[in-house]
Amino acid sequence: MFYNYSFWGMDPLWWSAWFIMLVWIFILPYNIPGQRNKKDSPLDVLLKRYAAGEIGKEEYHERKRSLR
Numbered sequence: 001m002f003y004n005y006s007f008w009g010m011d012p013l014w015w016s017a018w019f020i021m022l023v024w025i026f027i028l029p030y031n032i033p034g035q036r037n038k039k040d041s042p043l044d045v046l047l048k049r050y051a052a053g054e055i056g057k058e059e060y061h062e063r064k065r066s067l068r
Helices: 012-026 042-052 057-067
Strands: none
16 A cells, blocks of 8 residues: 555655645635625625715714614
8 A cells, every 4th residue: 555655656745736736726716706705794885885975974974883
């Protein structure tokens, strides 16, 4: 099973290469658009609406107080 320090036909360099590739595929893509997007909190939505000019300053502060 262990031939010349190679585990199941691959030496430790290849095992580390496979491990790095799996990390790259499954862990790093969290910031790719369209994949695993986290939902905006209500305060984020409120801030976006205020920045877009959909609501006024008074309404923004009133809703912010009610959300907190």
